[in-house]
Amino acid sequence: MTLKIIVSGPRGRMGKEAINMILNEENMELVACIDRINNGKMLADIDGMPDVHVPIFVDSKQCFESIKADIFLELSIPDVAFTHTVNALKNGLRAVVGTSGLTKEQIHDLKILAFEKELGCIIAPNFAIGAVLMMQFAQKAARYFPDIEIIEKHHDKKLDAPSGTAIKTLDMILETREDKEQGHPNEKETLQGARGANQSGVHIHSVRLPGLIAHQEVIFGGLGQTLTITHDSYNRQSFMTGVKFALNKVNELTELVYGMENILD
Incomplete structure (x- = not known):
């Protein structure tokens, strides 16, 4: 099964590493990105990004409604991470969240939403x-x-x-x-x-x-x-083993898990 993935924060240091990792995995496919700028462009249009024709959206709700995907990978900033993840779960996507700064109240709300939707969600303060x-x-x-x-x-x-x-x-x-x-x-x-x-x-x-x-x-x-x-x-490659593991693992879950220690064997 090929996992279709949407990445938020593609121009960030973690986002760039994650995109390169996804593009090199046989069972993963990058299908869209969410960015605070560059709406309507392709990833290939952005300096320093891989030469792949993947659409970029500013509005996460529009992205999730327009693009068929399995998993949302959140690697942007705390101000938008919660809203993006809520929108992903509401649109039937599982989520892996590496953005730190979410409050305990926000994590609690996401846990309830994931439970109601029976969708896996992994929030990892650290992927290493x-x-x-x-x-x-x-x-x-x-x-x-x-x-x-x-x-x-x-x-x-x-x-x-x-x-x-x-x-x-x-x-x-x-x-x-x-x-x-x-x-x-x-x-x-x-x-x-x-x-x-x-x-x-x-x-x-x-x-x-x-x-x-x-x-x-x-x-x-x-x-x-x-x-x-x-x-x-x-370096940020140290986080990619955990990101890859979480992307594969979240597809097996039907609830929110906070912390990588709860999904490692």
Whole structure:
């Protein structure tokens, strides 16, 4: 079976990598793209894009109603990702969402819609298999080391902070960690923000610098010891194994799954 796929965000770094991957897979076919500009053009008309005659739409609703497809791959920005995914599910497409920044309320609404439509939907804060394992290892370690700080580092063009990976890591940690306020109970910041964001006693620090791609450290402290679990993505090809896996897997699902760890064998 050939999977007909619509990609949102084709000009972005992740979008370009995903399109190249799709074009090189025998069981996948790129049938349309959604972009905030270039409405009515073909992908081949855009500088730096593959020479393929695939139509571009600005309006996702129009795209889904006009093009026959199986799966929608969302790789654009948080401001439009939710609307695009709602439109996809309403038009009978399964969805794979790699755009971070969706709120818990939006994820909940998408979960209800996917359940009602009996359509698979995968929302993945990080497609890198190593990052998924890092989150799982951190969740296990949190049972024994409740003093935790997360440092996530990304390129300076990233729109959200903290990253979706950091938030997902924290959610998984809080499932197993006992409540504890990390640090001195009377500590004071002499420079506001020095201790980063704080949720349930876990501090998260976001670094944004050119030259970075996607990196995260989860640091655990205990009596006389520390444990650091680290993952680094040095290029966006590191995400493509997970994207390909999710595109194939979502076709088997009839509900929303949040996090790649829930679909890996």
